[in-house]
Amino acid sequence: MEYLDFELPIKELEEQLDKCKVLGSESDVDVTDTCTQLEKKLEKTKKDIYKNLTAWQRVQLSRHPSRPYTLDYIKALCGNTFLELHGDRNVKDDKAMIGGLGKIGDQTYMFIGQQKGYNTKTRQYRNFGMANPEGYRKALRLMKMAEKFGIPVVSLIDTPGAYPGIEAEERGQGEAIARNILEMTRLKVPIIVLIIGEGASGGALGIGVGDKVMMLENTWYSVISPESCSSILWRSWEYKEQAADALKLTATDMKKLHLVDDIIKEPLGGAHSDRETTFKTVAKQITTVHDELKKLSPTELVNQRMDKYANMGVFKN
Incomplete structure (x- = not known):
């Protein structure tokens, strides 16, 4: 431990x-x-x-090496029913982005999420959970497939951001994320989003538009990480704790600002301290939310989702 x-x-x-x-x-x-x-x-x-806990301490908990990742949740929720699907049908299969079909009880879901590694070798293999454009295009392909067959989508977010390399920009990283945001706003099936670890920048937003967006208690969701914010404002990482406070990135802050819908309570000590309880809580939450959303027609789903995001933020004429 x-x-x-x-x-x-x-x-x-x-x-x-x-x-x-x-x-x-x-x-x-x-x-x-x-x-x-x-x-x-x-x-x-x-x-x-x-x-x-301070905001920075919650950031640290969200990155705990023993914290469950996307595949841990999928395996716990779906058991042997999960069928992983690969590739964006254009470039390659991005290992940082996981997607596939799985069942919770009798209900089939399309699961999508970023996957980090457990050691040096798997972290390199998964590119530290930072997806390339083909990862977001794979996610979109699977979401459109889910829409075709009337299958609800569950998105599990845990990423330090989209991959910032030159080759990613050459293949259209910004366009891929923007396209996903547009398409997710008008997808005609329920979309349930859970932030299970780090929710950083456009890398999180690329699979983060949903009818219901929930954060686990010790996670964060922000346009930038505290370290990057500190390096921009103070030219040093030393002020990352101050940056974390200023960014209002915790689940409590996000709920207060009406940017997420619910906070999922974690066991005392964090999700990694009692994985089984965490998995059961998440499974119950997904099922409960889906039972609410399945009552809405596709048109009602899209209209409600559009209104939700249109009403976010404060502005003056």
């Missing part, structure tokens, strides 16, 4: 508790009371730390 800087008090208490249990099992000393006191102290420390 890896610990973040602000989680070190938890690490110390867990180590003390483990030693206490080992001592009790390997000797005749009764350490029951001591272990109970440590467990209570650990629980209180966890609650105190996680209920007062």
